[in-house]
Amino acid sequence: MMINHPLLGLRDAAEFVYLGDASLINRPDRDAPDAAAAFYEYLHLRDNPAGTHRELWYHEQGDRSWLVVTRNTLTHDIESVELASDVARQQGRDV
Template sequence: MRISCPYCGERSLDEYLYIGDATVTRPDPAGANAQADFYKYAYERTNPAGAHKELWYHSAGCHAWLVVERDTRTHEISSVETAKDVALKRNVAKGGA
């Protein structure tokens, strides 16, 4: 499996670390349902057979965090974005800075 880092180009799997599910976002610890939200955030995962968004860390390269959309059955990668860009877009969508 090879992942195209937006900064470094295509690199083999041994340069990356799999970090986890990129579809979940950390809840607000001061929110009204913080305890239930954190339970969901920590434990409830969908484990799809098919397209999945995952966080990968380019540990032996540029140290960028990436959001990789991968088919869990075929390892086919359909998109790679930096986690920074994904977070910025999410903040803009929320109306934040």
């Protein structure tokens, strides 16, 4: 499988490490009143879609960037690849 890195172009998936659901970017606020419930969901509950899935990949044997890869779990087609830092900024995070 090849991953089209936003900065480096097509790179072999062997250079990357898979982490999991891209929702891990959205770490809950530990000071929020519902922090316990939010962290329970953040740590333990995952969707398991048959189809489009947004997931985190780390370019360990490359430029050490985190990517958000949108992949179809049925076909393994990769629909888009974004830098996780760009995704976080789009969500208003200061990274």
